[in-house]
Amino acid sequence: MIALGCDHGGYDLMQEVIAYLDGKGIAYKNFGCDNSHDSVDYPDYARKVVKAILDGECEKGIVICGTGIGISITCNRYKGIRAALCSDCFSAEATRQHNDANILAMGGRVVGPGLAVKIVDTFLNTEFSGDERHKRRISKIEEC
Numbered sequence: 738m739i740a741l742g743c744d745h746g747g748y749d750l751m752q753e754v755i756a757y758l759d760g761k762g763i764a765y766k767n768f769g770c771d772n773s774h775d776s777v778d779y780p781d782y783a784r785k786v787v788k789a790i791l792d793g794e795c796e797k798g799i800v801i802c803g804t805g806i807g808i809s810i811t812c813n814r815y816k817g818i819r820a821a822l823c824s825d826c827f828s829a830e831a832t833r834q835h836n837d838a839n840i841l842a843m844g845g846r847v848v849g850p851g852l853a854v855k856i857v858d859t860f861l862n863t864e865f866s867g868d869e870r871h872k873r874r875i876s877k878i879e880e881c
């Protein structure tokens with residue numbers, strides 16, 4: 738199960754992500770927001786996604802705000818969360834393999850829908866390498 742959360746700046750791109758997930762039959766829980774015209778606060782939606790992951794309700798999350806920056810900063814305040822802001826497929830692949838990232842963040846005003854869907858596809862279909870050196874580095878993140 739994938740947890741989804743966005744603010745008004747990420748709403749339109751999130752609809753593209755949802756269409757992709759629906760097309761692939763991938764289960765998700767959408768925590769909003771509900772439209773692109775009412776201004777909302779991205780930390781509120783970041784928290785809902787984080788909570789769903791930390792509670793074990795969802796394995797991964799996708800969060801989108803205008804830049805992807807504010808919502809990823811918020812997610813990364815929580816222990817156990819590794820949110821990666823990606824605007825390219827190479828980073829999406831590498832952050833799964835090396836960082837075992839559990840949240841993908843994107844900027845709705847940064848990446849176009851075609852690229853965003855490829856980034857999502859890469860993120861969801863790439864496994865953590867499991868290499869000892871990467872596990873050691875992730876453990877050090879958790880000590881922060």
Ligand code: RB5
Binds near residue numbers: 745747
């Ligand atoms: C909202 O206008 C905007 O600040 C937000 O979507 C995001 O870009 C913040 O980092």
